[in-house]
Amino acid sequence: MGDLAELQRNAARLATNADARAVAEAGPEGLDRFAAALIQKRLKAVRELLPRSFALFGGELDQRFRDWAAARPSRSPHRHRRDAVRFAQTLHHDLAHYEAAGVEAWLGGVPKLELFRLRVDRPGADLERGATLILWLRLPRGRLRRVRLWPLT
Numbered sequence: 001m002g003d004l005a006e007l008q009r010n011a012a013r014l015a016t017n018a019d020a021r022a023v024a025e026a027g028p029e030g031l032d033r034f035a036a037a038l039i040q041k042r043l044k045a046v047r048e049l050l051p052r053s054f055a056l057f058g059g060e061l062d063q064r065f066r067d068w069a070a071a072r073p074s075r076s077p078h079r080h081r082r083d084a085v086r087f088a089q090t091l092h093h094d095l096a097h098y099e100a101a102g103v104e105a106w107l108g109g110v111p112k113l114e115l116f117r118l119r120v121d122r123p124g125a126d127l128e129r130g131a132t133l134i135l136w137l138r139l140p141r142g143r144l145r146r147v148r149l150w151p152l153t
Contacts, residue, residue, distance in 0.1 A: 042069050042079075042080060043062060043065050046080060046084045046087060049103055050096060050103075051099075052095055053091060053096040061091075082107065084100060088100035095118060097116065098114075098118065102144055106142065108138075109138050111135060112136040115133050115134075118132065119132055119151075131150070132151065134148055
C-alpha cells in the first residue's frame with residue numbers, strides 16, 4: 001500500500017509543480033544534472049559548517065562528500081546541519097569531531113560539554129596535540145556560544 005501512496009504523491013507533484021515537470025521532461029540526463037545540482041547545494045552548505053575540516057583535507061573532501069551524499073537522501077528539517085554532523089563522523093578526525101560538536105549543540109538546543117584531543121581554539125594549530133574542554137550553548141534566536149573551559153591559556 002505504501003508504494004501506491006508514493007506513486008500518487010509523485011503523480012500529484014508532477015501535475016502541480018512546474019519544476020518537477022521540467023525535470024521529468026528533460027529525461028535521464030536532465031534528472032542526473034538536477035541530482036548533481038542538489039548534491040552540490042548540500043556540499044556548499046556542509047563546507048560552510050565544517051570549514052576547517054574541508055581546508056585540512058583539501059579538494060579530496062569535495063568528491064568524498066558527493067559520493068557520501070549520493071547514497072543518502074536528505075529530507076529532515078535542518079538537513080544540511082544533519083548532513084554535516086553525519087559526514088564529519090565518517091572522517092574520523094578530531095578537527096571534524098570538534099566542528100560537528102558545535103553543529104550538534106545547535107541542533108539539540110541543550111548545553112553540550114566536549115573534550116577534544118586537539119588545541120582547537122588556537123589559530124593555525126588545527127593539528128597540535130593537547131586537550132581542550134569546550135562548553136557549547138545555544139542562545140536565543142539560534143545563536144551558538146562556545147566557551148573554552150580548559151586549558152585556560
